[in-house]
Amino acid sequence: MTRALRAGNNCPQAMTPSFDWMREFNYEGNLLIFVNTHSDTKTGNLVVSGNEKNPMSIPIYELLSKYIGDHNLRAATHAISAINKKAGVGPCIRGLVICACGSTGRLDDSALLLTRFVKEDIFDFVLTFLSVSTMDPVVVPALNRFIENVYVYGLQMWDALEESFGEDRHALNQSPVFLSFAEMKTNGDKVRQRTVHTRVLAYSNLRDGRPWGLDIYRCLSAACNAPAYNIIFHPHGKQYYGKQWVQTKIKYECLECGVVQKAISCPPWIHAARSQNYGRVWYEWPLSAEHKRDIGIIC
Known part of the structure; x- marks a missing residue:
């Protein structure tokens, strides 16, 4: 009805x-x-x-x-x-x-x-x-x-x-x-x-500013803390595929403060989904204060 x-x-x-x-x-x-x-x-x-x-x-x-x-x-x-x-x-x-x-x-x-x-x-x-x-x-x-x-x-x-x-x-x-x-x-x-x-x-879509699916990601510089849409993300170093793709590190350039962060590892609380396709992740929700700090969110 x-x-x-x-x-x-x-x-x-x-x-x-x-x-x-x-x-x-x-x-x-x-x-x-x-x-x-x-x-x-x-x-x-x-x-x-x-x-x-x-x-x-x-x-x-x-x-x-x-x-x-x-x-x-x-x-x-x-x-x-x-x-x-x-x-x-x-x-x-x-x-x-x-x-x-x-x-x-x-x-x-x-x-x-x-x-x-x-x-x-x-x-x-x-x-x-x-x-x-x-x-x-x-x-x-x-x-x-x-x-x-x-x-x-x-x-x-x-x-x-x-x-x-x-x-x-x-x-x-x-x-x-x-x-x-x-x-x-x-x-x-x-x-x-x-x-x-x-x-x-x-x-996970780095081109659209969603590393590991997180559009709430922020610049890790405490003095900046710019949102993800003002950050350019790229893979960094060795790229992994298949079930190990989340081991690929990322780097970013913040368009607000100009800082470049390299070799950022996937946080351990982010898990690769059981999928045959690249880029699917899952995590417990809502994020804890500690998890938010890992992605630049100041609580």
Whole structure:
């Protein structure tokens, strides 16, 4: 069922028949909620009304409350959580996809809020994008493949992401992908246990100022700290290929302060993705203060 995000249209009762249908089958099924809107660049909140000059935005939990309904979502997620704790049926997957410009996943507080949905067993995965601009339709095929991999073929969420966006350079070059997900494994007592991870899958593009996929990289000179779009990056020294490509060091010239930094190694917290293609990386998200210092961000 589709509901338009606009003023006066927040009527959760309209969603009740869909959730009643799930209840008739004891919630033994999958749940996918897809949100397509803009986001507030300062907070990561999602726009629900207004116009370009005066948008009204609210946090994702408030949006779900107003448009899905607390009672609907609570009943479904709690029932599916109980199903997933026992081996036999399922696991049934509860997913939330937010197709919005990147502040919803980029900003630390907003990213932590999305992760809470998974940690508190409301959703099994939350996916969004970290692009600084409006989402391009080029991501749609990869997003469709991710959904298919998870809901049709039963792949683990991270494997599904690497086999969709990780194999689509055009989509990943358009935007890094944020995924908070629960890895489910069955223990010796046949009880499923959840381990939550939050990662970003990105494409390393030195020409576009994104070393290791990080457009938030800054000049390492504390007196300068220029952003990545004012820095020219190049590979430096021996270049590696295949699974060892992240061992290639880089150098840069800052256009603001003129400093040239050479032989910069890939930070150890950046990992090469399990892909047959060059340039895919992943890292835990949001970055810690120590990790931010490694790429020139002064906390």
